[in-house]
Amino acid sequence: MPDLANERQFPPSETNSTPKVQLDDVQLTLNASSGPVEILRGVNLTVASGETVAIVGPSGSGKSSMISLAAGLERPTSGQVRLLGQDLAPLNEDGLARLRRGRVTMIFQSFHLLPTMSAFDNVRAPLEISGFEDADELARQALDDVRLSHRLDHFPGQMSGGEQQRVAVARALACSPEVVFADEPTGNLDTETGAHVADLLFDIAAKRRAALILVTHDSDLANRAGRVLTMQKGVLS
Amino acid sequence: MKPALLRIAWREFAGSLMRFRIYLACLGVGAFAIAAAGSTTQSFREGVTDQARILLGGDVSFTLARRTANAEEAAYIAGLGEVSPTAMMRTMAQSTAIRKQVDMRAVDSAFPLLGEMVVEGADPQADALAQRDGRWGAVVSQSFLDELDVEIGDPIALGTMNAYVAAKLVSEPDRLGQSGVFQPTALVSMEAVQSAGLLDPGQLFRSTYLVRLSEDLPLDELEDAAREVMGEDGPRMRRPEDAVDGLQRLLDLLNSFLSVVGVAALVAGGLGISQATSAFLESRIGSIAALKSFGASGADIRTIYLIQLMGLAVLGAAIGVTLGATTPVILELVAGESFRCRRRPPSILRRS
Numbered sequence: 001m002p003d004l005a006n007e008r009q010f011p012p013s014e015t016n017s018t019p020k021v022q023l024d025d026v027q028l029t030l031n032a033s034s035g036p037v038e039i040l041r042g043v044n045l046t047v048a049s050g051e052t053v054a055i056v057g058p059s060g061s062g063k064s065s066m067i068s069l070a071a072g073l074e075r076p077t078s079g080q081v082r083l084l085g086q087d088l089a090p091l092n093e094d095g096l097a098r099l100r101r102g103r104v105t106m107i108f109q110s111f112h113l114l115p116t117m118s119a120f121d122n123v124r125a126p127l128e129i130s131g132f133e134d135a136d137e138l139a140r141q142a143l144d145d146v147r148l149s150h151r152l153d154h155f156p157g158q159m160s161g162g163e164q165q166r167v168a169v170a171r172a173l174a175c176s177p178e179v180v181f182a183d184e185p186t187g188n189l190d191t192e193t194g195a196h197v198a199d200l201l202f203d204i205a206a207k208r209r210a211a212l213i214l215v216t217h218d219s220d221l222a223n224r225a226g227r228v229l230t231m232q233k234g235v236l237s
Numbered sequence: 238m239k240p241a242l243l244r245i246a247w248r249e250f251a252g253s254l255m256r257f258r259i260y261l262a263c264l265g266v267g268a269f270a271i272a273a274a275g276s277t278t279q280s281f282r283e284g285v286t287d288q289a290r291i292l293l294g295g296d297v298s299f300t301l302a303r304r305t306a307n308a309e310e311a312a313y314i315a316g317l318g319e320v321s322p323t324a325m326m327r328t329m330a331q332s333t334a335i336r337k338q339v340d341m342r343a344v345d346s347a348f349p350l351l352g353e354m355v356v357e358g359a360d361p362q363a364d365a366l367a368q369r370d371g372r373w374g375a376v377v378s379q380s381f382l383d384e385l386d387v388e389i390g391d392p393i394a395l396g397t398m399n400a401y402v403a404a405k406l407v408s409e410p411d412r413l414g415q416s417g418v419f420q421p422t423a424l425v426s427m428e429a430v431q432s433a434g435l436l437d438p439g440q441l442f443r444s445t446y447l448v449r450l451s452e453d454l455p456l457d458e459l460e461d462a463a464r465e466v467m468g469e470d471g472p473r474m475r476r477p478e479d480a481v482d483g484l485q486r487l488l489d490l491l492n493s494f495l496s497v498v499g500v501a502a503l504v505a506g507g508l509g510i511s512q513a514t515s516a517f518l519e520s521r522i523g524s525i526a527a528l529k530s531f532g533a534s535g536a537d538i539r540t541i542y543l544i545q546l547m548g549l550a551v552l553g554a555a556i557g558v559t560l561g562a563t564t565p566v567i568l569e570l571v572a573g574e575s576f577r578c579r580r581r582p583p584s585i586l587r588r589s
Contacts, residue, residue: 071530073530093534094534094535097529097533097534097535098532100530100532102532105531106527106530112523112524114249117248125245125248125528126528126533128244129242129245129528129531129532131241135241155252171531
């Protein structure tokens with residue numbers, strides 16, 4: 001099997017002190033039928049390795065849009081986004097995918113597990129795409145970390161919401177990423193299950209020294225982060 | 238191709254087979270419609286063509302009025318394959334008490350080239366037509382027996398020829414292809430009519446040379462070549478589709494109808510497959526987004542889903558084509574006699 005990990009882009013300028021995520025005066029304006037809508041208005045953010053940052057704010061304030069921009073899933077109208085020290089502006093879709101590969105992962109509110117794959121395969125597939133030779137072992141370990149080693153062969157449809165989100169956490173953290181983006185990771189879970197998933201997320205992120213940026217409405221979850229920022233009408237403070 | 242992509246595609250494909258039974262069904266129905274129209278059309282064409290050859294009495298025939306083929310014509314026809322010369326004429330039949338006009342057909346020992354002639358009262362056919370005690374054997378139809386009030390073994394006269402009733406003619410394979418044959422029929426040997434002078438110049442008869450071609454020749458080219466060699470006044474070539482009045486029209490109508498069915502099937506099948514493919518990809522948008530967010534490139538995504546689509550397409554098409562190809566057999570099992578075109582003429586051509 002070719003070593004796909006070699007395809008990852010490591011900018012020559014990146015050092016240990018380089019911020020993992022950096023947004024400079026980022027603006028995002030969308031064109032609606034009623035006219036332009038300003039989603040983000042000059043957002044600045046810097047997140048270092050191992051740091052945990054929670055973004056809170058009302059619905060529609062631009063939290064999820066900001067996280068999508070920071071992960072390279074969307075492009076800003078103006079301003080600069082740097083991920084792992086790399087300016088995202090000149091990268092095309094495949095360049096962005098290669099940059100994220102094995103180093104940047106996402107956790108979604110609605111899990112986005114592949115419904116036709118078992119829990120084990122859901123965790124293993126991104127590892128294989130990223131070129132990890134020991135994908136099987138890493139996937140097993142990650143599912144063990146979220147206490148789902150007994151559910152390896154179960155499909156998402158056979159698991160509860162909490163279990164599915166634990167699989168999503170395992171999938172996001174199995175490759176020991178440098179940056180984890182989590183968009184409402186406990187939004188679809190009850191309080192007890194949400195707290196459990198949050199414990200796992202923070203524990204494993206700390207163990208693997210990942211930069212964790214999470215968007216949440218849950219103040220308890222936000223307060224567990226090292227830094228809490230508020231998004232209000234497209235302005236981060 | 239990266240082996241990892243193949244593995245991911247296979248796992249998702251294996252896990253999604255049951256979820257995509259509707260997709261498979263759409264693909265299968267599309268492929269089935271196309272294959273069924275094609276196989277049924279082909280079956281009809283082959284069936285009707287096969288039966289038309291039997292109705293004609295050969296792959297082609299050459300017909301002359303009031304004469305037999307000259308040496309040059311006979312040599313050319315003989316070079317095309319196996320030949321069975323026949324002659325048809327009207328003559329007066331005379332039994333002890335009754336005199337009546339009948340159709341008399343002379344055949345040689347190679348007749349019939351295609352199909353089967355069934356006689357009662359004599360076996361084999363060649364013996365029935367042989368000369369015995371100065372009389373030529375004649376195999377006659379039931380109407381002949383009835384209208385001339387004779388039985389097997391009775392002496393009769395056919396024109397100037399002395400004959401006897403050797404057997405009853407139950408069926409001739411090319412009977413329907415003989416135009417204008419409505420009267421009682423007597424079958425005799427070519428040798429008999431030749432010796433009686435019934436094929437001499439001035440006699441009223443129609444000679445037909447039935448030919449089973451030794452090689453599969455394009456009939457258009459064969460007809461042109463025959464006309465060139467034998468001239469405009471030479472034998473007129475007939476094809477299987479000329480065997481029965483209206484058969485060509487029937488084939489044209491059948492062709493038009495099944496062509497329309499085929500085009501409709503193609504459009505419906507294509508639309509079904511297109512819709513099913515779109516639905517498949519739409520159902521995968523979430524999975525595609527997740528894979529992309531974890532570092533899958535556009536080429537990776539295309540590879541993973543192209544493999545799956547191809548797998549589903551091959552599976553669905555195989556199911557549809559298999560069902561479509563067996564449609565004529567299934568129709569024959571369900572519809573029975575009315576769809577047995579490979580073995581028998583279409584029902585509208587059959588005699589009651």
